[in-house]
Amino acid sequence: MLPFVLRRLGLAVVVALLVSTTTFLLLRLAADPAQALAGEGATVADIENIRRMYGFDQPLPAQYWAWATRAMTGDFGDSIYLKSPVLELIGDRAPVTITLALCSIILAMAVSIPLGVVAALRPNTFLDRFALGTAVVGQAMPSFFFALLLILVFGVHLEWLPISGSDSWLHFVMPSIVLGYYAMPALMRLTRGGMLEVLGSDYIRTARAKGLRPPVVLFKHALRNAVVSVVAVAAVQLGFMLGGSVVVESIFSLNGLGRLAYQSIQRADFDTIQAIILMIAGVYVLLTFLADVLNAWLDPRIRVS
């Protein structure tokens, strides 16, 4: 087990390093930061000043090295626009995004796992078709359009839910539905597929032959095995949600990381964008690492390969 964990940990570190260099290069090569900061109408002298002040005149590897060594100590620079440390900004905004992502993934699992189980128990029946049909529709629905439809129906027409802000838990209902439904089709199909496989296996036949009651067979024997991979994928989806919340957060005016990232992109606030992307990548790497370890712990076959 330990070699496996160490190997995965090594991969995680390499990936984090690669993400930071790629992001750094992408952002630096995409535009001249000095010019972006100076804005339109700045004189050449202004731009030169800014370039020297922020060290943009140094060669790229030197800039990266300076940034990386500071980042190692937890200093991700200051937001050029908001004039405060990037880490502080992220700390302020992260709770909203984390709440949103957790609500979304819980909602997605609460809907997709039962639906997948029911579909697997009665394959090729109306229920199964319904579940698959929901998945097909869910995958094709653009999230921002879905969000606007929800706002129209529940926010404006029925006046049940608030349409923007993050003051109460009610504000999180619609955003969580929008962000969560995107993960549902994959989780549903995975549950269904896993259940079908498990239900056809020998040990389930044995359990049934022993005369165990169907609910015991279903929940204690079958679901427990089928759901492991679903939970692992859900963990990875959670990582995707942190990055994908930008659309949802801007539509519902939630003051989270996604909105901060979007605003920072519009302000060409390099250090903030860089730090947010790195943080989201870090969480993703951590979650996949945990999911891998969980899987390996539960299924020894994975460890050896």
Add this chain to the structure above:
Amino acid sequence: MSSTEGTVGAVVRPPDAAAGEPAAPSPRTILRRRALAHRGITIGGGILAFVFFLALAAPLLAPHDPYAQDLGRRMLKPIWEATGTWAHPLGTDSFGRDYLSRIIYGARVSLLIGFAAMILSGLVGTALGVAAGYFGGRVDMVVTTLVTTRLAMPAILIALAVVSLVGSSLEIIILVLGLLLWDRFAVVMRAATQQVRNLDYVAAAQAIGCSTSRIILTETLPNVANPLIVIATLEIAHAILLEAALSFLGLGVQPPTPSWGLMISEGKSFMFFEPWLICIPGFALFALVMSVNLLGDGIRDVTAPENRT
């Protein structure tokens, strides 16, 4: 994985083989499944062909110039509302531009970006995946690390940042999406190549002294074409949705180009009074993406029914 591919390998078995019935699905079940699959293919293919037709014949079909503004005829209602007229069957937008014409021309943008981004990401992903699957070892390790790195980077944020900094144009969007969406190609092609690589005909080709490039191109690639087509359709849908999201956020296709995502964004300010302004392009987007997905699922069902989930 973010989508359906997580379930590949799950074998569909009838859960309760009734007495006397063999464990394998009966021919009737197979037939029924095939028929179902074909329905996905016919419906999905039909819608996609229709959208293609709209895009190709846009200048002939569009009743008006999609760019022509007429401020005297702003926000006319579509035909199903009481005040709608056949002059503008889907009404007009806030600049008085004919909505039907903009929807028809918008099909061009979605299809162009979807297919171009898919081809680019398909080239990158297939090359990486086949190399990793065929050579294994170090190459495999490097590709796996690259895929993980790509997956760790939030695609939409990277796309937003690059497009915002470089400036938005159709080419930039295609390039950015194409270089962001290759991960699933690489993952699936790697697994498919690994399977094919150990088969006897590859060993036979090696034994008679075929070059590596020849083995990859003529022995391996044709036999991983089916999953490749399935992923290609999924990635077209993915790219279309991402373009729409980028345009919706104002960092994709720029006005006045008619793009469905942009049309939703422009209609957003008026949606409380004129909900059809967002519903028409939203439904178009939904129908197109669904048709591509149905087609992909259908192709998978027919070519590899054992992977149906």
